[in-house]
Amino acid sequence: MTPFELVEPASLGEALALLDPDDPAVRPIGGGTALMLMMKAGFFEPRRLVSLRGLGPGITGINEGADGALDIGAMVRLGQLERSPVIRRAAPVIAETLVTHSNVRVRNVATIGGNLAHGDPHMDLPPVLIALGAEVVAASPSGERRIAVENLVESYLETALGGDELITSLHIPSQRNRRAAYIKVTARSADDWPALGVAVSLAVENRAIRAPRIAIGAATETAMRLPKAEAALTGGASWRDTGREAAAEAPVIGDHHGSAAYKRVLVGVTVERALRRALAGVEIAG
Amino acid sequence: MTAPSRTIAFTLNGRPVTAEVAPHHTLIEVLRDGFGLYGARESCGQGLCGCCTVLLDGRGVSSCLYLAVFADGAELVTVEHLAAGGELDPVQEAFIEAGAFQCGFCTPGFVLMTKQLLDEHPDPSDDQIRHYLSGNLCRCGTYPQIVEAVKLAARKRGSV
Amino acid sequence: MNDTAFVSTGQVGRSLPRVEARAKVTGTAEYIHNFRLPGMLIGKICRSTVPHGRIRHIDTSAAAAIPGVYAIVTGEDIRKIIPDPYYGPAFHDQPILALDKVRFVGEPVAVALAADPHIAENAARAITVEYDELPAVYDEVEAVTATAYVHDVLKPAGTFADLKHLVGRRQTNVALDFHLRRGDVEAEFAAADHVFAHEFRTQQVMHTPLEPFVSVAEAANGAVTIHTASQNPSFVRVEIARLLGLKENRVRVRTAFLGGGFGGKLYIKLEALVTALTLIAQRPVKVSLTMEEQFFTITRHPCTFRIKSAVTKDGRVTARKCEVYYNGGAYADIGPRVAQKSGFAAAGPYDIANVHIDSFETYTNRPPAGALRGFGTPQLVWAYESHTDLIARALSLDPVEFRRRNLLRDGRPQATGTVMRDAPLAAVLERAAAAIGWGQPFDRGSGPVKRGRGIAIGFKASISPTASVAIVNLSGDGSCTLYCGTVDMGQGSTTAMAQIAADCLGIEAETVRVIAADTDVTPYDMGTLGSRSTYHMGLAIQRAAADAKAKLAALAAELGVPEGTNLPIAELFRRKYGAQAGNIIGTGSFMPSHKSPDPQTGQTDDATPYWMSAATGCEVEVDTETGRFRILRLVNVADCGTAINPRIVETQLTGATVMQLGFTVYEGMEFTDGQLRNPSFAEYKIPGIRDMPARLEGEIVTSRQGGGPFGAKGVGESGTYAVSPAIANAIHDAVGVRISALPITAEKVYRALREAAGNPLPED
Structure with a gap:
């Protein structure tokens, strides 16, 4: 790692003042686990790191x-x-x-x-x-x-x-009356980063699914919601069809963990399974 | 650019100590070069293998990914401290009795993570064992014997 | 002398904890990783960014200007002090730092030296190199006919008779071609009831010892000392002495415990580099690789294996033709030995009258490949046991029964003509089958989840001929010190060798002190490799102990002590010297007989002193909606003759199983145009505790190796042989698809399922 300046402000205002919007070599550091990886690999050579450890109970x-x-x-x-x-x-x-x-x-x-x-x-x-x-x-x-x-x-x-x-x-926001599940799919060892992560959250009222939110991560460039799949589910689609909708909609990209085509398959199956997990033991109409 | 070094003070294996460190120095470098402690070892360099594990305020951290300056004020324990009185820790005894290592390079990390596990879950389930040790790698593949050692250590600690 | 004449006094066969157990759990065991010297400089390596190219210019000015940098060293700087700075066990083809051209991405080109590792690292990054890129070749089969040549001229080391015909050869990437001919395969294929042909491939993987490669060198007064994490310090000494033009006794090579080796830390890795650097810098120099850099150092050969068999309608294999292409990467390392010593067993542990084997070691523009726990054998077993299973299924024969019918039995000649002895292949196969309940009904799964079982068996010859020498030293108080060059890299040799010495001398193993390999004090040993130490060094120790006992008896006679006395050794010394003084030094050496194979036919009646065998049984559960599979049970059964320390053997066996499991299901170095895309544990995953099969078992069969110390032989590699095909065979059994290229990823299984259903998945 290259040498840098480390500052440890005691207040938020002080910390903000130490950041520099025009210099990408100045960054805040919290736990630092991700930054350390980038610094050790030489991808990031900071000029100044602003530690957030002293900012107090807030x-x-x-x-x-x-x-x-x-x-x-x-x-x-x-x-x-x-x-x-x-x-x-x-x-x-x-x-x-x-x-x-x-x-x-x-x-x-x-x-x-x-x-x-x-x-x-x-x-x-x-x-x-x-x-x-x-x-x-x-x-x-x-x-x-x-x-x-x-x-x-x-x-x-x-x-x-x-x-x-x-x-x-x-x-x-309050999760009262809502149910949620997350399924992580790894393509290599079990302690790998996810090839795909699928999270669902929804409410059940009168044996009907309300306000579902379906989100995926890892298989796409950024984590995102899948609104078409959510709409399908609200409209009464089966879990399997909701999964198919999700697979069709998600802008999946291929990488070390698998091809895009394969990960689309995983999206479909995993959305269906995440819904099943979130709704385990709940009776849904239709 | 040369960064100014600073003095940090922390408790190391039960004794108050100070060290002169630069901001870009990692904790493992300071333990190794400043205090001659070699039980924590840098291997993958990414916090994934667990060879560099030390206990900071009772919890395992990867000392190769931890800035030394952030140890200021902390209580640090390395594997060397476990048998400081000459008596092995029950976890160490269990690893020997279960034959839970081969080359031994990863062993201090496994021993310390087992210690955190048993401090938090004195009678761990198989799932808890796998969960706490999933970030420690043993290339010799001694996992079945390590699981056995953890269970044995729990029994030893329970009966003390 | 009859080596098996020793009657055990009970030290062999004890499952005592490793003698260094306390040091390992307290973090105090010595590894070269932790070794430092006063005034030591740290070297960080600048590596090639192109797969094949002529070096046009190396600009070291910016790096040299960084405050705190001691020196920047290039290949040309080394050539000034070592005129011919090329090394290697089979070919003198590898430069200490790249000279004139680079041959793979990651090849060391220059080194930055500084006392502060951060400064050295930053300086190494500041070195810029310009290349004129050359056409490159990556594939082992293409390499044979490619017109891109990795080396302009072949430079065999001269130590191997079978490489002599390659001296000076140009316009080839073939670093060794081994041929075996027995009977007439073509006639048999023409007449056969059935002929089956398949192709199987394996990927490039790395040992990833958790103690990364590390060496430290210091030089003074015309002598060099190298402290190194090496599996064969004796070879390092000979090779460094050759490079420097010194006598062996001016080069000292010492090791400590190794944080894993697995065949990676053999021959020259960083030793020549640190030696050159210390001679240039006139200061001690340490080079300690990162995990990432290990991937650019040594790997396991990728392999393409084309296999063809003639089979009678009642399930007898009558002919087998094997074409094996090993991808050796840019430098030969020990690859030619891999291609030859494994090549001759490529047809598998079967009694086949007609065998034709061509095995090639090829140069490509990839990181070099060498030994990795099996010396090429796991690649072969992957192919021949997948092939065997496919034949059994095609003929509707039970896969175990089919193997049983064809298995090579004791007393029958193997393909080389060497008669197989003391290889209990049948016992190993039957035990593995019984352990997973072969032939008994089991839950085949339900819904999208299907279950299946698979079995596979492999064997390997010991690499021969190789020598070991040992010294047993009895001190004035009667205590025993054992000087033995076997390196303990986790396999437990320190403990096993102490047990062998103690058993011979009739003392407790715990009281024996074993001196770690140090060429100034420990005698020659060819190396800790190929599962050779227990047998070869074990026999050398037996002989050294016998020598010591003979000298003790002579001393007793000289002192007039009656034969068979139970007078303590210390008392004998006291009577001789009048005080606690003196030594008795027993020496012993061992080298097996061997006959080189005929260069045209590969035939020899003495290919190896012993054979090692293992069989794996597997039960797997496949999710047909995703191709993901879970290994429910993995049983590995091996034969090691007498187990010197049964518990250590079992741990080694399950450990090898875990390692090969990683190589089977996800490990793989991924390249794009010669650029390695995943050189770190972030993207090259190895098995962790949550990847363990629900049940993982290692078992040893009872046997005895004729000629071995107390009937023992090696077992370090055996656990790797049969794991991969057992898993592939189980997946086939579960869902009817065959994966022919490692690793067996979930995506591959899913794609094969879609293919089989007539609905293939698009490429992306």
């Missing part, structure tokens, strides 16, 4: 609102989320997903904010958070804004965040 907590909505500080470690009783109760699919994500040591260090800001498509959480309707709260010198997770990543490793903008927290 971005390190997990809070549940009265309605069941969750606010999660950007510096919450993935392992902390995984073990949190609040998360296990209010959004258990997150804890279930994290168990399959990377490994215990990485999750002990990596943060939720960093995980999302990295914009890596081969991650497990983005499709899950998209299915849950989550938003990030981003701060910059010009103020604060909310960005839906589905709009956060624009292309491979490129996000909607400005060079002087930081994710400060993650907001997950």
